[in-house]
Amino acid sequence: MLYREAGQFKTSYAKDQAVFPIIQDRWFIALILVVAYGVVPFVANEYWLQAVLIPFLIFALAAIGLNLLTGYAGQLSLGTGAFMAVGAYATYKITTAFPEINILVVFVMSGFVAAGVGVVFGIPSLRIKGFYLAVATLAAQFFILWLFNKVGWFYNDNPSGTITAPPRTFLGIMVAGPEATAEVRYLISLTFLVIFALLAKNLVRGRIGRSWMAIRDMDVAAEIIGIRPLQTKLLAFAISSFYCGVAGAMFVFLWLGSAETEAFDIFVSFQVLFMVIIGGLGSILGSILGAAFITLVPIFLTNAPALVNLPMPTDLGKHIEEIIFGGMIIFFLIVEPNGFARLWQIAKEKLRRWPFPY
Amino acid sequence: MKFRHLLLATLAVAVGVTGVFAAKVAAAAEQFIPMLVYRTGPYAPSGIPVANGFRDYYTLVNKRDGGINGVKVTFEECETKYNTKLGVECYEKLKNKGSTGASLVNPFSTGITYQLIPKAPVDKIPILSMGYGRTAAADGRVFKWIFNFPTTYWSQASAFIKYVSRKEGGWDKLEGVKIAHVYHNSAYGKEANPTLKVLAKKYGFKLTLLAVDHPGQEQKATWLQIRRLKPKWIFMSGWGVMNSVAIKEAAAINYPMDHFVGNWWSGTDADVIPAGDGAIGYTSTAFHDAGIGFKVHDDIIKYIYGGDLAKAKENNIGEVLYNRTLVNAMFGIEAIRTAMGKFGNKPMTGEQVRWGLENLDITEARLKELGMEGFTKPIKVSCADHETMGPLRIQQWDGKKWSFISDWIKPMREVVRPMIEKAAAAYAKEQNITPRAC
Numbered sequence: 001m002l003y004r005e006a007g008q009f010k011t012s013y014a015k016d017q018a019v020f021p022i023i024q025d026r027w028f029i030a031l032i033l034v035v036a037y038g039v040v041p042f043v044a045n046e047y048w049l050q051a052v053l054i055p056f057l058i059f060a061l062a063a064i065g066l067n068l069l070t071g072y073a074g075q076l077s078l079g080t081g082a083f084m085a086v087g088a089y090a091t092y093k094i095t096t097a098f099p100e101i102n103i104l105v106v107f108v109m110s111g112f113v114a115a116g117v118g119v120v121f122g123i124p125s126l127r128i129k130g131f132y133l134a135v136a137t138l139a140a141q142f143f144i145l146w147l148f149n150k151v152g153w154f155y156n157d158n159p160s161g162t163i164t165a166p167p168r169t170f171l172g173i174m175v176a177g178p179e180a181t182a183e184v185r186y187l188i189s190l191t192f193l194v195i196f197a198l199l200a201k202n203l204v205r206g207r208i209g210r211s212w213m214a215i216r217d218m219d220v221a222a223e224i225i226g227i228r229p230l231q232t233k234l235l236a237f238a239i240s241s242f243y244c245g246v247a248g249a250m251f252v253f254l255w256l257g258s259a260e261t262e263a264f265d266i267f268v269s270f271q272v273l274f275m276v277i278i279g280g281l282g283s284i285l286g287s288i289l290g291a292a293f294i295t296l297v298p299i300f301l302t303n304a305p306a307l308v309n310l311p312m313p314t315d316l317g318k319h320i321e322e323i324i325f326g327g328m329i330i331f332f333l334i335v336e337p338n339g340f341a342r343l344w345q346i347a348k349e350k351l352r353r354w355p356f357p358y
Numbered sequence: 359m360k361f362r363h364l365l366l367a368t369l370a371v372a373v374g375v376t377g378v379f380a381a382k383v384a385a386a387a388e389q390f391i392p393m394l395v396y397r398t399g400p401y402a403p404s405g406i407p408v409a410n411g412f413r414d415y416y417t418l419v420n421k422r423d424g425g426i427n428g429v430k431v432t433f434e435e436c437e438t439k440y441n442t443k444l445g446v447e448c449y450e451k452l453k454n455k456g457s458t459g460a461s462l463v464n465p466f467s468t469g470i471t472y473q474l475i476p477k478a479p480v481d482k483i484p485i486l487s488m489g490y491g492r493t494a495a496a497d498g499r500v501f502k503w504i505f506n507f508p509t510t511y512w513s514q515a516s517a518f519i520k521y522v523s524r525k526e527g528g529w530d531k532l533e534g535v536k537i538a539h540v541y542h543n544s545a546y547g548k549e550a551n552p553t554l555k556v557l558a559k560k561y562g563f564k565l566t567l568l569a570v571d572h573p574g575q576e577q578k579a580t581w582l583q584i585r586r587l588k589p590k591w592i593f594m595s596g597w598g599v600m601n602s603v604a605i606k607e608a609a610a611i612n613y614p615m616d617h618f619v620g621n622w623w624s625g626t627d628a629d630v631i632p633a634g635d636g637a638i639g640y641t642s643t644a645f646h647d648a649g650i651g652f653k654v655h656d657d658i659i660k661y662i663y664g665g666d667l668a669k670a671k672e673n674n675i676g677e678v679l680y681n682r683t684l685v686n687a688m689f690g691i692e693a694i695r696t697a698m699g700k701f702g703n704k705p706m707t708g709e710q711v712r713w714g715l716e717n718l719d720i721t722e723a724r725l726k727e728l729g730m731e732g733f734t735k736p737i738k739v740s741c742a743d744h745e746t747m748g749p750l751r752i753q754q755w756d757g758k759k760w761s762f763i764s765d766w767i768k769p770m771r772e773v774v775r776p777m778i779e780k781a782a783a784a785y786a787k788e789q790n791i792t793p794r795a796c
Contacts, residue, residue, distance in 0.1 A: 051447040160545035178476035315397035
């Protein structure tokens, strides 16, 4: 009744190619953006922003990055944590060497550094596929973290090997460092996510995205119709690593404030991969939903016993949380192997027929 | 379809309930202390006695003394799994609880301490990282909100070398002696390295640094290297499961255990017991006594466990880390009491507790009143020196209990303090902090 396309005619190519062709979708997205920009920063307290929303936004960006590579181009990667680390350490090096460069520009520059590293580790993808490629990217994960731990130059030789976000401003407002308020950091993370999600959405609908999907679905056939695997695969690695690199920079500078290599260990790579799988491979929306699930549900489960006034020892609470969370992952994968993105689609279709399903 | 309905219902409930828990509950006049604990994961062997120690001491203060000068202590645990990301979430969750917010935070993790150091001046919550965290924080001019007394990793490393020189028969005998540092490959484990390097240059001993990756369950490669290298002394900076694995490995290669010295985080009962008889002779540093021979323990058994010693033992009473936590909790409580001496007997804010920490002066007489006479050393903190560079002793495991095998060893102030000031100045420059005058 509410969600119908009847009467919405597309009279130009531009309209036909819009990201959100249905008016209701456009309103819905606009509403979300208004709430995210106009309401959340004013009503959410610091705990919500700092511990819940900022990590969600950052992981969503990383998940989009991995989804471009794994979901769209079909190249399985376990090096996400390492590429995020490259972004973070590059930001640290650039901003401590050239404090006058705007920090947001530095984030993007670090993205390019990460893209370069991603291309190097993407080269094996030309010869090896599937699980074997995953193992090759695993090498990136371990090698890069080992390098950052071993070579003092990357952390300016400070005795503990941690990188700390120095205070940095944008338009006179603190955006990084301890003085930056959670609201500002939230808004910047949100803006990065919105811009890069939109870019990614357009990327996958265009020539590049189609060539990725062609490679994913059948690389021999793709080659025959004129798609060059070398450039296409390496571009996927580059763009994916760019996203992860920016996410990694935000991870340290907008969220944690300081980090050592351990913050980017293999579990981060797994976590982002789970987000992509649970959210839905080959879907930008799915990446965001998957990130929401993996980052928000454990926090909710941790706080749940206190909400219903159920006193519980902390260790028992943690164990129960892990059991329930693991169970939920299995449950969702059985119910809908294609992820949240597919669930969303089903919901939309149901909504079309509501309230008179046939 | 039924599945899907269930799923939608679950999600709806989840979203609904999540919205509620941001609501704040007004608290009575109580002194709130957040507890970041890790009772699960690979660091639980170290984390459990720590968590129990804090809990028992705070409970004791309430039950025996009726709170701090009449103000009840409240606390809440939050599980971090020794993970820095979860630590930050816990900190954010707990920092505004209680009538005056968190009065001070004991992260009990060097990684989490590093995360919280920049936040402390902004949130106005002091950090008491007792014997861990960032060594440079000993310079109170730069790190106004951070306290790491009674002593730091760097001081400890210098005291260890002093101990070795005594055992070897003098400073000149150190020339050419092989010393290995087996460390947790993280900010924590690396802390001692700069001091050891400086001292190696000064005294000519041959230092080898051997990193063990998180969480430290797999150390075969490290111990193979040690077998080849045959260092005369091994110093270890380990934590959690890494410690017991290392001690087992050392026993397996028949390394002389009395030449294997753990730092104070690598010498608790849970570290040596799994290695069985192999651990006999293993030594570690400490700045307080082990066992339950003190009045404070009697009080805990009496007031908390109702005289049930077995139950108290189940809760780790008398273990090294438990005892250390008692010292830690006592420092925190006494700092709050010191602050009350100036600001009145009401719940203290973080800012007032910071003053209390900086003006903390625990004398021998005060220790006696607290039932801790001879348990640890008196301490006097100052504005410039947040560390006090307290002395430490070497304790040895005989298969049943720990006992001291050295007297109190003073760290080498002349070596360590200039390094601390240099590192603090570098941090101040990077973070645009103007050091305050003291």
